[in-house]
Amino acid sequence: MAGEPQDDCLFCKIVAGLIPATIIRETATTVAFRDINPQAPTHVLVIPKAHHMDVAALATEAPELAVDILRETKAVADDEKLDSYRTVFNTGSGAGQTVWHAHAHVIGGRGMQWPPG
Template sequence: MAGEPQGDCLFCKVVAGAIPATIVRETETTVAFRDINPQAPTHVLVIPKAHYADAAALAAGAPELAADVLRETQVIADEEKLESYRIVFNTGSGAGQTVFHAHAHVLGGRGLQWPPG
């Protein structure tokens, strides 16, 4: 069921504290932690604590939670002193999503070209 923790989900395990992560911020509804394979000097993931497979499912099932995730990306950017940054939601394996728990990548700290690749 959407929103319920999934036993085989890596990010649900991070939320539960079963898998360690370098958490930089936590709210009632979100967790933000450093990416283990950073693609920029600052690369933080912001996830909802509730499980939704991807950004589309999150937006459809819990728009207020999607707003919380997006709001937290700005807080992270401010805390990391990023003047410019990119927010990326990969949706589906063809777009590079490897963990099927909605998450936003906050990337910054270097020039970010467009298109990204």
């Protein structure tokens, strides 16, 4: 069921404190932590505490949480003193999503090329 923790979800386990992560921010609805495979000097993931499989599901099932995620990406960028950064949501395996829990990547601290990837 949408929003309910999933036993097999890595990010649900991080939210529950069952798997360690370098948490840098936490609100009532979100957690932000450092990516274990950073693609830039700053690479932070911002996730909703509630389980939603991707950002498309999140936008449909709990749009208020999507707003919380976006608000927190800005807070992370401010805390990390990033004057420019990229926010990425991968949706589906073809786009590179490997954890099936909605999350935003906040990536910065180096120049970003376009198009990405």
